[in-house]
Amino acid sequence: MSNPQQSAGLRFKEAVRSEKPLQVAGAINAYAAMLAESAGFKALYLSGAGVANASFGLPDLGITTLNDVLEDVRRITSATSLPVLVDADTGFGSAFNIGRTIRQMTAAGAAGVHIEDQVMAKRCGHRPGKAIVRQAEMVDRIRTAVDARTDPDFVIMARTDALAVEGIDSAIERSVACVEAGADMIFAEAVTDLEQYRKFTEAVKAPVLANITEFGQTPLFTTEELGQAGVSLVLYPLSAFRAMNAAALHVYRTIRAQGTQRDVVADMQTRQELYECLGYYDYEKKLDELFDKEKDEGRS
Ligand SMILES: C[C@](O)(C(=O)O)[C@H](CC(=O)O)C(=O)O
Numbered sequence: 001m002s003n004p005q006q007s008a009g010l011r012f013k014e015a016v017r018s019e020k021p022l023q024v025a026g027a028i029n030a031y032a033a034m035l036a037e038s039a040g041f042k043a044l045y046l047s048g049a050g051v052a053n054a055s056f057g058l059p060d061l062g063i064t065t066l067n068d069v070l071e072d073v074r075r076i077t078s079a080t081s082l083p084v085l086v087d088a089d090t091g092f093g094s095a096f097n098i099g100r101t102i103r104q105m106t107a108a109g110a111a112g113v114h115i116e117d118q119v120m121a122k123r124c125g126h127r128p129g130k131a132i133v134r135q136a137e138m139v140d141r142i143r144t145a146v147d148a149r150t151d152p153d154f155v156i157m158a159r160t161d162a163l164a165v166e167g168i169d170s171a172i173e174r175s176v177a178c179v180e181a182g183a184d185m186i187f188a189e190a191v192t193d194l195e196q197y198r199k200f201t202e203a204v205k206a207p208v209l210a211n212i213t214e215f216g217q218t219p220l221f222t223t224e225e226l227g228q229a230g231v232s233l234v235l236y237p238l239s240a241f242r243a244m245n246a247a248a249l250h251v252y253r254t255i256r257a258q259g260t261q262r263d264v265v266a267d268m269q270t271r272q273e274l275y276e277c278l279g280y281y282d283y284e285k286k287l288d289e290l291f292d293k294e295k296d297e298g299r300s
């Protein structure tokens with residue numbers, strides 16, 4: 001059971017210990033976070049691609065800033081009691097910027113961040129044309145992040161994009177070096193088969209995350225398969241977002257073409273379902289109580 005008195009980082013670590021592998025649900029905004037929580041997930045994720053795509057209509061190419069991401073982090077952490085892992089791309093700058101990223105993410109209520117070894121002009125991890133910084137520079141990023149922690153349980157996750165660029169040996173060597181530099185967990189990006197996960201988890205003395213994003217380089221392995229390969233966390237960064245987008249486009253097209261939404265009403269979440277998830281009825285009750293009280297006070 002999660003205890004709201006504990007720091008978000010500690011709650012995230014406890015979730016990793018309690019569910020093996022831990023399913024981490026991407027939540028694009030505060031309401032998606034509430035939906036994921038109601039579906040039973042124990043940890044959430046704010047995707048960098050999600051912030052860029054959904055909040056700004058931009059591609060995931062390192063265009064959004066720390067403040068852009070923080071705004072979404074604050075909205076999500078205010079709406080859920082679940083710990084939220086946040087995509088910090090390459091850390092939003094060099095050493096002092098990375099330190100600032102860690103402190104501000106902690107203040108915004110994040111449980112942890114992942115920082116990757118791509119160059120600042122980053123790409124999506126599942127697209128061609130990626131370039132990575134030298135291992136020493138990546139290790140410096142992690143050391144800086146660890147040093148900047150104000151909560152010892154805030155999770156610093158090192159993501160390596162090296163597999164697609166330099167191969168599995170380099171990716172594993174970097175992961176091991178990052179753990180030695182203090183990284184709590186490893187994000188193995190764009191892995192293409194279970195054997196590679198097995199190699200990662202055998203070599204790395206820290207929990208390893210598998211990014212099971214759709215339409216990318218990684219097959220849609222099940223939690224069971226990934227658990228057997230030693231994986232500790234399974235991430236679904238944009239699954240609900242992709243589904244929401246397809247549903248929204250279908251509704252827009254239908255209304256535009258048919259002049260009515262009648263054919264798509266059955267696909268919609270009802271007002272009651274929306275309100276139940278939001279706790280709307282409790283708010284309404286509170287309002288009634290408060291107004292009644294005011295009326296009573298006015299009378300006396
Ligand atoms: C995990 C990721 O970094 C993200 O921003 O959500 C993306 C996901 C994606 O584009 O499918 C990535 O893997 O680079």
Ligand SMILES: [Mg+2]
Pocket residue numbers: 047048049060087089
């Ligand atoms: Mg990303």
